[in-house]
Amino acid sequence: MLTVNNLFCERDERVLFQNLAFDVADGEIWQIQGSNGSGKTTLLRILCGLNDEFSGEIHWRGIAQRKARQDFNNEVFYLGHTPAINKTLTAKENLNWYCASRGISNSSQIKTALNSFNLYGYEDMPCYLMSAGQQRRVSLARMLLSQAKLWVLDEPFTALDKQGVSELEALLSKHAKTGGSIILTTHHSLQIDYPLQLIDLDVLAGLVAA
Amino acid sequence: MSIIKATLRRELLIAFRSPGEIINPLMFFVIAVSLFPLGVGADQAFLSEIAPGVIWVTALLAVMLSMDSLFRADYEDGSLEQLLLSPQPLYFIVLAKVSSHWLVSGLPLVILAPIFASMLALPDAGIIPLTVSLLIGTPILTMLGAIGMALTVGLSKSGLLLAVLILPLYIPVLVFGTGVVNSALNSLGIAGLMALLGAMLVLALCLAPLAIIAALRISVSL
Numbered sequence: 001m002l003t004v005n006n007l008f009c010e011r012d013e014r015v016l017f018q019n020l021a022f023d024v025a026d027g028e029i030w031q032i033q034g035s036n037g038s039g040k041t042t043l044l045r046i047l048c049g050l051n052d053e054f055s056g057e058i059h060w061r062g063i064a065q066r067k068a069r070q071d072f073n074n075e076v077f078y079l080g081h082t083p084a085i086n087k088t089l090t091a092k093e094n095l096n097w098y099c100a101s102r103g104i105s106n107s108s109q110i111k112t113a114l115n116s117f118n119l120y121g122y123e124d125m126p127c128y129l130m131s132a133g134q135q136r137r138v139s140l141a142r143m144l145l146s147q148a149k150l151w152v153l154d155e156p157f158t159a160l161d162k163q164g165v166s167e168l169e170a171l172l173s174k175h176a177k178t179g180g181s182i183i184l185t186t187h188h189s190l191q192i193d194y195p196l197q198l199i200d201l202d203v204l205a206g207l208v209a210a
Numbered sequence: 211m212s213i214i215k216a217t218l219r220r221e222l223l224i225a226f227r228s229p230g231e232i233i234n235p236l237m238f239f240v241i242a243v244s245l246f247p248l249g250v251g252a253d254q255a256f257l258s259e260i261a262p263g264v265i266w267v268t269a270l271l272a273v274m275l276s277m278d279s280l281f282r283a284d285y286e287d288g289s290l291e292q293l294l295l296s297p298q299p300l301y302f303i304v305l306a307k308v309s310s311h312w313l314v315s316g317l318p319l320v321i322l323a324p325i326f327a328s329m330l331a332l333p334d335a336g337i338i339p340l341t342v343s344l345l346i347g348t349p350i351l352t353m354l355g356a357i358g359m360a361l362t363v364g365l366s367k368s369g370l371l372l373a374v375l376i377l378p379l380y381i382p383v384l385v386f387g388t389g390v391v392n393s394a395l396n397s398l399g400i401a402g403l404m405a406l407l408g409a410m411l412v413l414a415l416c417l418a419p420l421a422i423i424a425a426l427r428i429s430v431s432l
Contacts, residue, residue, distance in 0.1 A: 050291055051431045074297040082288030086220075088227040093220065100216030101296040101303065126227075 001026055001181055002047065002150060007056035009042060016042060017204050020056070022197075024150070029176050029194055030183045034201030040185040041081065043201070044154050047183065048078045074103075077148035079156055083139045087128035091119060091138045094127065098142050113141040117167075132159040140168065151175060153184040166191070213298045214306045221310035224283070232314045235276035239319055242268040243326045254331040261330035262340060262391035266347075269319045270380055273348055274373060276315035277355040280308070281426070285363045290430055304419040304426075308356045309349075316348035332391075339394035346407045347387040353418035354379045360425035364432045383410065 007020040016039030024030055032040050045051040047058065049065055049072065058065040060072045085094045095110045114123055117137040127135055136159045143151060151172075157165050165188065172182055173194040190196065225232055246264050247257060284290040293303060323344050324337050332340065358376035362368035390403045 045431075048295060050294065052427075053431065070297050073295050076295065078291065078295055080288050080291055082286070082291075084288035084292045086224055086283065086287060086289060088224050089220070093223060097216050097220040098292065100213050101293065101298055103213070103298050105212065 001061060002183075003057075003059040003062075004047070005057040005059070007043075007046070007054060007058070009039065009046060009054040011039065011042060011053070015205070017201055020199075020204065022199060024181050024183060026149075026179045026181060027176050028181050028197055029172065029192070030181075030197045030199060031190065032183065032185045032199045032201065034185075034205075038201040038205065040201060041154055044078070044152050044183065044185065045080075048076060048152055049073075050078070075149040077143050077146040077151045079139060079143065079151070079153045081154055081158075083135045084142075085127050085135060085138050087135075088126060090124045090126050091130075091141075092123040094138060095141060095145060099145055102146055104145060104147065109145055110141075113144040114138075116144060117141050118164075133161055133164065136160060137164065143171075149180050151180065151182045151184070153182065153186075155186055156184060157186055157188045211302055214302050217303050217306035218310045221307055222314065225310070225314040231276070231279040232318070235272040235315055236318050236322070238275055239268050239272040239322065240326075242271070243330070247330065258331040258333055261327055261332040262336065262388045262395075264330060265323055265327060265332075265340065266344070266384055266388045266391075269323065269344055269348060270351060270384055272319055273316060273351040274355060274376065274380075276311070277352075277359045277372065277376075278369065280311050280356055280359050281363045282359075285429065290363075290426060294427060294430055300423050301419045304356075304422050305415070308352060308419070308422070311356070312349050312352040316352050320344045320348060333395060335397075336391050336395045339400055340391045342404070343387045343390040343407060346404070346411050347383050350383050350407070350411050350414045351380060353414035354383075357418055357421045357425055360422045360429060362429075363426075364429040383407070386410070 002024040004023070005021050008018040009016045022030070032043060034040050042051060046054050049069065060068045063071075065072055085091075091114060092110060095113070099105070099110065111123065114120065117140055119134065119137055119141065122130065122134065127138060130138070140156065156168060160168060169190065169192050172184075173192045176182060176194050243264060246260070250256065250260070281290065284293065294300070296303065320341060324341050327337050327340050355376050358372045361375065362372050365371065386403050386407050390400050390407065393400045393403060
């Protein structure tokens with residue numbers, strides 16, 4: 001689905017990775033590992049087309065990603081460090097706009113998505129009144145709404161409680177089992193009954209040094 | 211286009227829930243214009259002569275002041291990244307975003323302008339041309355300002371840089387805007403100047419969103 005070839009990225013005169021190549025197929029979960037500052041977030045942002053400070057090739061379903069931007073955007077969900085929710089708006093209002101921006105008109109799903117993240121009763125609460133974990137749940141609710149095939153998740157487990165973590169893990173393996181793909185970074189050890197593909201940026205950087 | 215409607219709704223909701231960002235530029239306009247008669251003296255003939263310029267310049271500065279809130283919150287909370295990843299046409303999302311910003315920052319200035327114009331003893335013949343020239347001119351200022359803001363949103367202290375970037379672009383609008391009012395006061399035809407302002411607005415509406423999108427991509431990629 002997403003093919004990466006010969007990827008090279010340098011930041012502040014430090015090579016983060018080079019000759020990076022992998023192929024994310026349907027139903028695969030890729031975990032990107034590395035210490036702080038090893039370039040995990042940069043890599044995810046490059047894969048999503050948010051950062052173009054790199055050289056190399058990224059293909060989406062065989063077409064160069066830059067040329068297939070609309071198809072790509074249609075099928076990708078990105079969760080960054082920031083929650084991407086406006087705090088003055090309620091959970092429902094935030095998700096309403098998100099649905100419109102994805103071209104999804106069925107807003108009845110919003111309630112279902114919020115319920116599945118235990119936010120029943122919080123639909124109309126302004127997000128600034130919510131805890132960090134609840135705000136994270138609102139961002140995660142977008143994941144279900146997006147109908148995206150490829151989930152790109154940057155530290156999705158941050159701020160979630162134990163129950164939230166296991167629910168999210170179950171959700172990830174469900175997505176992969178139904179043919180979706182996931183690329184994620186996390187420092188949390190994943191408890192998923194599903195094979196993981198690993199990329200270790202520290203090892204890659206070590207090879208560079210050697 | 212449901213995305214335009216949804217974006218307008220979101221932006222207006224945000225604006226009305228944090229009204230400080232709307233009221234500050236408006237208060238600046240009100241205070242600055244009110245101070246002029248106190249500073250330059252209450253001579254009616256002199257005031258009416260400088261009125262078009264005073265109102266246009268303060269409106270221009272008020273629009274520039276209001277720009278800072280555009281894109282800032284979206285950049286900080288990550289909504290901008292989601293916006294750039296939207297499969298919907300970005301052109302319309304950006305156009306709706308900037309338009310709603312004008313609705314809450316530019317339009318109130320246009321509505322207040324006639325009141326302040328008569329306070330500055332602008333003759334009746336100039337009041338309608340002034341209001342119409344601001345109605346056409348302030349959206350151009352907002353569009354141009356949005357380009358500068360999109361370029362500088364990633365910087366923490368962008369105020370001065372924004373001014374340096376966009377003030378040169380504001381000058382033609384100011385010249386034609388005040389030109390409309392002065393021509394009307396001297397009983398000259400204003401159709402030509404109005405047409406030029408109108409053409410600038412159409413150009414800004416067509417092209418500015420493209421520049422804003424490109425600038426946002428650069429800012430987000432930093």
